Amino acid sequence: MKSIPLSGGIREILSRADELEKQGRSVIHMEIGRPDFDSPECAKKGAIYALESGNVHYTDMSGSFELREAIAEKYRRENHLSVNPVAQVIVTAGAIEALMITFMSVLEPGDEVIIPAPFFPAYADQVALSNGIVRPVQCRIENEFRLKVQDIEKAINEKTKILLINSPNNPTGAVLTREDLEEIARLAIEKDLLVVSDECYEKYLYEGEHISIASLPGMEERTVTIGAASKTWSMTGWRIGWAIVPPEMKKYATKCHQNLTTCGNAFAQAGVAKAFREADGDVKRMIDEDRRRRDLVMSYLNRIEGFEAVTPHGAFYAFPSVKKLGLSPFELSSYLLEEAGVATVPSDVFRSEGFIRIAYCRSYEEIEEGMKRIEAAVAKLRK
Numbered sequence: 001m002k003s004i005p006l007s008g009g010i011r012e013i014l015s016r017a018d019e020l021e022k023q024g025r026s027v028i029h030m031e032i033g034r035p036d037f038d039s040p041e042c043a044k045k046g047a048i049y050a051l052e053s054g055n056v057h058y059t060d061m062s063g064s065f066e067l068r069e070a071i072a073e074k075y076r077r078e079n080h081l082s083v084n085p086v087a088q089v090i091v092t093a094g095a096i097e098a099l100m101i102t103f104m105s106v107l108e109p110g111d112e113v114i115i116p117a118p119f120f121p122a123y124a125d126q127v128a129l130s131n132g133i134v135r136p137v138q139c140r141i142e143n144e145f146r147l148k149v150q151d152i153e154k155a156i157n158e159k160t161k162i163l164l165i166n167s168p169n170n171p172t173g174a175v176l177t178r179e180d181l182e183e184i185a186r187l188a189i190e191k192d193l194l195v196v197s198d199e200c201y202e203k204y205l206y207e208g209e210h211i212s213i214a215s216l217p218g219m220e221e222r223t224v225t226i227g228a229a230s231k232t233w234s235m236t237g238w239r240i241g242w243a244i245v246p247p248e249m250k251k252y253a254t255k256c257h258q259n260l261t262t263c264g265n266a267f268a269q270a271g272v273a274k275a276f277r278e279a280d281g282d283v284k285r286m287i288d289e290d291r292r293r294r295d296l297v298m299s300y301l302n303r304i305e306g307f308e309a310v311t312p313h314g315a316f317y318a319f320p321s322v323k324k325l326g327l328s329p330f331e332l333s334s335y336l337l338e339e340a341g342v343a344t345v346p347s348d349v350f351r352s353e354g355f356i357r358i359a360y361c362r363s364y365e366e367i368e369e370g371m372k373r374i375e376a377a378v379a380k381l382r383k
């Protein structure tokens, strides 16, 4: 446990934002990475119906059959994966648990996990809790933050067991192309690596196509595909996610899951099964609105002098370089909070230097106000 950081820049920003709000200052929260839409009506009705009809007990440890069948069917239809709901699917408490049981069940002490940086900070904690070692591989803004296979190759050694990918990406919004994924797949096969593909933002895609790496030849048997209801349908509080694992891994991953949470919440699973069947329209509305928000944020970032940004093609984050402003990301995030009342996240949180993350999962009006304030504060800084 001692190797795991218990605090960092983000907490300081959050507690300062809290303090300012208590003093009556207005703060626009562009640090929080959670969708702001309500969950789909059909999911709520499904959960209420489940509760009222006595669906209040443990489900099968791997998840209710209804939900696992809905998951398998979605991946067959949309992701071109032939998923066996019994042999491969484990329903978890969010994507976070799906990731945790993957690391716990695969890693031996000292095994290494290659993670493209910047990355979602929980990955590093989870690998450390599973006695593994993180090997970050930096992705560059010049390559729109997409992972380069030559860079992964340099990080591989005899201890490397897992290569993690996350597309669409938190915090950069980068989306890997088919060509990127084909190269990554070739390398994973050649070096005999397990690929953990965190696809929890797969629906938040504004351009391009979402491809599950497990659907590429030779990859199904060496990929764990992670998904969740959390971002897909704005259901972060329901705590339902899933892992699709190679069949021989299932009993080990299930053992970890059994000892962490036993099974996903029964009535939440019923609601999520409904969302799989009936909430495509809700997803479309959310993504259309987030595309508008993305375009608004980019219209500011492209004109604010001192920022350099690439257009994020997915997720709901922009990740501009702030190197030209002469402040560290932490200093700049603190300045934006104090001067402009806008909360952002400095990139050291994601193991990368020289950027801030701006989350645009807020209302259009709030984003507009937040970006105006950032523009004015940066102009002041440059005087």
Ligand SMILES: Cc1ncc(COP(=O)(O)O)c(C=O)c1O
Pocket (backbone or CB within 6 Å): 033, 093, 094, 095, 096, 097, 120, 166, 169, 170, 198, 200, 228, 229, 230, 231, 236, 240, 241
């Ligand atoms: C990349 C990524 N993976 C996993 C998670 C965890 O998702 P969940 O809320 O489903 O546990 C998050 C949450 O922000 C995330 O950004």
